[in-house]
Amino acid sequence: MKQTTLARELKFSGVGLHSGFRVTLGLVPAPPNTGIVFRRLDLNDFEIEALRRNVAKVNFATTLMKQGVMISTVEHIMSAVYGLGIDNLYICVDSLEIPILDGSAQPFVEAIREVGLENQNCRREYIHVLKPFHWSEKGKSICLEPYQGLRVTCVIDFPHPLIGVQKLDLLLDPGTYRQQICFARTFGFYRQVEALLKNNLIRGGSYDNAIVLSDDGIVNGKLRRPDEFVRHKALDLIGDIALLGKPLLGHVKAYRAGHAAHATFVGKFLQQTDAYQIAGLAPQLAT
Numbered sequence: 001m002k003q004t005t006l007a008r009e010l011k012f013s014g015v016g017l018h019s020g021f022r023v024t025l026g027l028v029p030a031p032p033n034t035g036i037v038f039r040r041l042d043l044n045d046f047e048i049e050a051l052r053r054n055v056a057k058v059n060f061a062t063t064l065m066k067q068g069v070m071i072s073t074v075e076h077i078m079s080a081v082y083g084l085g086i087d088n089l090y091i092c093v094d095s096l097e098i099p100i101l102d103g104s105a106q107p108f109v110e111a112i113r114e115v116g117l118e119n120q121n122c123r124r125e126y127i128h129v130l131k132p133f134h135w136s137e138k139g140k141s142i143c144l145e146p147y148q149g150l151r152v153t154c155v156i157d158f159p160h161p162l163i164g165v166q167k168l169d170l171l172l173d174p175g176t177y178r179q180q181i182c183f184a185r186t187f188g189f190y191r192q193v194e195a196l197l198k199n200n201l202i203r204g205g206s207y208d209n210a211i212v213l214s215d216d217g218i219v220n221g222k223l224r225r226p227d228e229f230v231r232h233k234a235l236d237l238i239g240d241i242a243l244l245g246k247p248l249l250g251h252v253k254a255y256r257a258g259h260a261a262h263a264t265f266v267g268k269f270l271q272q273t274d275a276y277q278i279a280g281l282a283p284q285l286a287t
């Protein structure tokens with residue numbers, strides 16, 4: 001398999017969910033072996049690689065930081081990029097947070113699909129899981145097992161009449177990502193709004209960019225699927241796993257996890273160097 005990038009540039013604009021700042025985002029094709037790199041256009045094009053080592057904060061969103069320069073709420077664009085199999089890309093922003101758009105990854109995915117990807121003359125390398133790796137803490141757990149593809153199993157359990165226990169189990173490829181995951185929006189609880197605002201969070205939040213839940217229903221509109229909640233958790237999980245830096249061949253099973261759990265898991269897994277190998281596809285899989 002060859003590495004890929006975007007066929008041509010794309011532009012988006014919107015507000016940051018937590019900062020409330022207006023931001024313009026550009027997706028720019030990048031040469032082979034670049035990986036995914038954020039660029040702060042407002043800070044002399046300062047670059048932050050989309051890698052686990054640059055993760056700085058994980059409360060309510062995943063924030064990267066390098067030499068004191070931040071880029072926040074990266075998980076939905078990272079999920080779109082990873083879900084669609086893009087290896088090399090510059091993600092250019094003129095502020096410190098990725099725009100939230102409709103709270104899902106769908107606007108990114110549909111725009112990327114329209115311009116298409118370009119194969120590059122360089123072999124793609126994968127992270128092959130060699131043996132099971134398990135992490136758990138305070139009722140949350142994530143494990144990763146060897147698998148000849150990327151399979152994601154996600155279970156959530158929220159004490160809310162519309163959520164409860166939801167489970168999703170998918171073998172991921174760009175088509176499945178687009179049809180089963182990318183449209184799922186982020187969600188939050190109305191009774192937490194005041195506390196979040198006090199903590200300088202969700203300053204750009206609105207009824208147009210999140211599912212807002214009351215104690216027994218939804219405050220704004222309808223769900224896109226009855227299990228949109230677990231689909232969004234899978235979307236977030238894929239965006240955080242993308243910080244491995246290479247496509248993963250393995251089966252990820254996440255139970256009641258969130259950004260903090262994802263980041264901890266990815267960090268510990270990368271340290272467990274006998275649990276994986278970085279290599280191209282075996283010849284029988286490459287066809």
Ligand SMILES: [Zn+2]
Pocket residue numbers: 075076186232236
């Ligand atoms: Zn999310």
